[in-house]
Structures are given as structure tokens and as C-alpha cells.
Amino acid sequence: MPKARETVLEIDLNALEHNYRYLRSKVDQGVKLMAVVKAFGYGSDVTGIAKKLTELGADYLAVAYTSEGVALRKAGIELPILVLHPQSYNFQELIENCLEPSLYSEFVLKEFINTAEELKQKDYPVHIKFNTGLNRLGFSENETDIVRDLLTGTKAVKAASFFSHLAASEDWREREFTLGQIHSFKRIALKLFDELGYRPLLHICNTSGIINYPEAAFDMVRTGIGLYGFGNEKLQDEKLKPIGTLKTIISQIHTLKKGESVGYNRAFIASKPSKTATLPIGHADGINRQYGNGRAGVIVNGKYAPIIGNVCMDMLMIDITGIDCKEGDEVIIFGGPQHATDFAAKGNTISYELITGISQRVKRVLVGE
Ligand SMILES: *Cc1c(COP(=O)(O)O)cnc(C)c1O
Numbered sequence: 001m002p003k004a005r006e007t008v009l010e011i012d013l014n015a016l017e018h019n020y021r022y023l024r025s026k027v028d029q030g031v032k033l034m035a036v037v038k039a040f041g042y043g044s045d046v047t048g049i050a051k052k053l054t055e056l057g058a059d060y061l062a063v064a065y066t067s068e069g070v071a072l073r074k075a076g077i078e079l080p081i082l083v084l085h086p087q088s089y090n091f092q093e094l095i096e097n098c099l100e101p102s103l104y105s106e107f108v109l110k111e112f113i114n115t116a117e118e119l120k121q122k123d124y125p126v127h128i129k130f131n132t133g134l135n136r137l138g139f140s141e142n143e144t145d146i147v148r149d150l151l152t153g154t155k156a157v158k159a160a161s162f163f164s165h166l167a168a169s170e171d172w173r174e175r176e177f178t179l180g181q182i183h184s185f186k187r188i189a190l191k192l193f194d195e196l197g198y199r200p201l202l203h204i205c206n207t208s209g210i211i212n213y214p215e216a217a218f219d220m221v222r223t224g225i226g227l228y229g230f231g232n233e234k235l236q237d238e239k240l241k242p243i244g245t246l247k248t249i250i251s252q253i254h255t256l257k258k259g260e261s262v263g264y265n266r267a268f269i270a271s272k273p274s275k276t277a278t279l280p281i282g283h284a285d286g287i288n289r290q291y292g293n294g295r296a297g298v299i300v301n302g303k304y305a306p307i308i309g310n311v312c313m314d315m316l317m318i319d320i321t322g323i324d325c326k327e328g329d330e331v332i333i334f335g336g337p338q339h340a341t342d343f344a345a346k347g348n349t350i351s352y353e354l355i356t357g358i359s360q361r362v363k364r365v366l367v368g369e
Pocket residue numbers: 036038084165205206207208222223224225226
């Protein structure tokens with residue numbers, strides 16, 4: 001791989017392919033795969049990722065908001081796209097872009113039907129979301145009559161799927177709760193199949209659902225974090241390959257005498273003669289202040305160098321005392337020798353937040369095409 005000459009997030013499409021095949025292998029052949037590419041493909045490069053996933057044979061994409069789906073259409077992506085959390089304000093734009101809404105309450109289902117009827121749609125595909133315990137979005141089990149009446153009362157829309165979302169699929173201590181969610185989802189689906197006289201696709205598993213409850217894959221699984229290389233547990237992390245490596249370079253090196261300080265508020269004071277390096281990446285790029293003051297470090301020529309002092313908006317400083325390096329050398333923030341899960345833990349967070357937080361200022365570079 002080429003050496004970094006500025007701050008870049010390298011996205012390895014071969015790693016994406018590996019993760020895709022691994023997750024596919026966990027469920028039966030006929031099960032469809034919905035690739036979740038919300039939030040710029042979990043902070044990667046959504047267009048590059050979506051093109052590769054199309055090539056690999058993904059059946060569906062999912063985004064959170066309508067604008068994300070519109071951007072994919074503008075980039076020429078033709079796969080069906082589920083919008084997980086559309087606002088009724090966006091319904092017309094959503095239909096104009098052939099995006100498929102998740103409808104999760106009486107209000108949004110009615111609103112969508114109204115829009116679809118006004119736009120003279122027939123059997124427009126919609127996805128009905130049920131709340132089985134996450135208590136975030138979704139019709140509850142005792143609202144199935146509302147769903148039935150609204151769906152049978154119109155020709156403008158047709159349910160393409162019923163789905164629900166697991167609250168703790170990565171947590172074995174919550175196994176009973178998760179099985180309860182799966183059972184409740186099954187009861188809802190069977191009741192509605194009967195009443196509607198047709199059978200939309202069923203899906204409930206996210207990445208950890210696929211890994212821990214593959215028997216609940218139903219017709220489709222929705223995977224996000226796994227595609228990007230994270231399994232929410234050590235054993236699975238070892239099977240997957242993180243697709244992103246965040247790299248930067250050394251801008252400048254300073255030699256400090258004992259007692260000299262580094263950065264704002266003089267938060268670091270050298271306890272001995274030291275060498276420090278300044279890197280062109282800061283909290284505006286997604287490396288938050290929690291990583292500063294020695295809590296996390298980076299990799300310089302194979303050696304661990306702690307982040308010292310307060311992380312600035314556009315820069316941070318590291319202690320390179322005893323490390324053989326020079327200005328312009330490459331530095332790895334996470335990826336490769338430093339797993340992003342471990343880096344995230346040092347900032348008191350999880351992989352999801354770290355990778356989606358890498359700001360759009362950081363250049364994305366695709367490798368392995
Ligand atoms: C984000 C999201 C997913 C993907 O979850 P991962 O844990 O990243 O696999 C699946 N379903 C819904 C409803 C989501 O919001």
C-alpha cells in the first residue's frame with residue numbers, strides 16, 4: 001500500500017469482500033443480505049462501498065435518512081434501498097428516487113399511503129417495522145390490526161417486508177430477552193400473513209444477530225458493522241477484517257527539555273528530556289479529546305507513541321522519545337497493528353462511534369479495487 005502523505009482513511013475493498021463472504025456463510029444459501037450503508041457507509045466511502053456490494057451480489061442496501069438514499073441514486077446505485085427512518089416531509093422525494101420506506105407507526109403509514117395515492121402509485125414497496133422490545137421505532141404487537149386495515153384499505157402500497165430490530169444481540173446475558181423478541185416477531189408475522197393473504201420478507205438480524213442467532217435469519221439479514229470488519233466480540237473480530245486504516249504523517253518534531261510543556265493549557269509537562277511530534281489530525285477529524293493526555297496512542301514505524309496533552313481541533317501531539325522517525329514519516333492512528341476496537345475502548349467508546357465519527361474532512365482512499 002502507498003505511504004500516506006497526508007491524513008487519509010484507507011478503505012480496503014478486499015477486506016470488505018472477505019467480510020461479506022464470511023457473513024453470507026453464516027446463514028443459509030437462500031437468505032438475502034441487506035447491506036447497511038447509513039452514515040456514509042459507517043464513515044467509510046459510501047459510493048465505493050455500494051458499488052463493491054452491488055458487484056458482490058448484495059440484495060438490498062439500507063440507509064437511515066432519505067438524503068442518504070438520494071445521494072446513492074445520484075451516484076448511479078440501482079439496488080433496492082430501504083430508508084430506515086424517513087420523515088413524512090421526505091415521502092415525495094423518496095418515491096421519486098425509488099427508495100423504500102420503513103413505516104413504523106400509524107401516523108407515518110397513513111401519511112405514506114396518502115402520498116403514494118396522490119402520486120398514483122400501485123403496490124409501492126414498503127417495509128413495516130415492529131417494535132419487539134428495543135422501544136425505539138415500530139408498531140407494537142397489539143397494533144397489528146391497524147397495519148392490516150391500512151394495508152388492505154389501499155392499492156397504492158404493498159408490504160415488501162416485515163421487520164424488527166434486536167436490542168442486545170451481542171450480549172449473551174440477554175439471550176432470553178432476545179429469544180423473546182424473535183418469538184414476538186414470529187407471532188406478529190404469522191398473524192399478518194394470515195390476514196393479508198400474502199407473505200412479505202421477514203428480517204430481524206443485525207450483525208451480532210447473524211453471528212449469535214443464525215437460526216433467526218428468516219428471509220433476509222441486515223448487516224452493517226460486520227461488513228466494515230467488526231464483530232462486537234474478540235472471537236468474531238478475529239474472523240473479520242476491518243476495512244479502514246486511518247493514517248497520517250509527522251508534520252514537525254520538537255525536542256523538549258525537562259519541565260517544558262506541550263499544547264493548550266500546558267496539559268503535558270515533560271518529566272525528562274523528550275522528543276514530540278505534531279500530527280495533522282484533531283478533534284475536528286473525529287479524534288476526540290478523550291483520546292488525549294496519554295489515554296490512547298498511535299503507531300510510528302511499528303512503535304507505540306502516546307498522544308500527549310490536549311487534542312486540538314486540527315492537530316495532536318505524540319511522545320516519540322526513543323522512536324526512530326523523522327518529519328514526513330507515516331503514522332497509523334487505527335487499523336493494521338492497532339485494532340480500532342482497542343483504540344475506541346481507550347476513548348471510552350465503541351467501534352461504531354469511532355468509525356462513523358471520522359469527519360468528511362479526512363480524505364477517503366479506496367484500495368484493493
Ligand atoms: C444500523 C442498523 C442495522 C445494522 O446493525 P449492525 O449492528 O451494524 O449490523 C440493522 N438494522 C437497523 C434497523 C439498524 O438501524
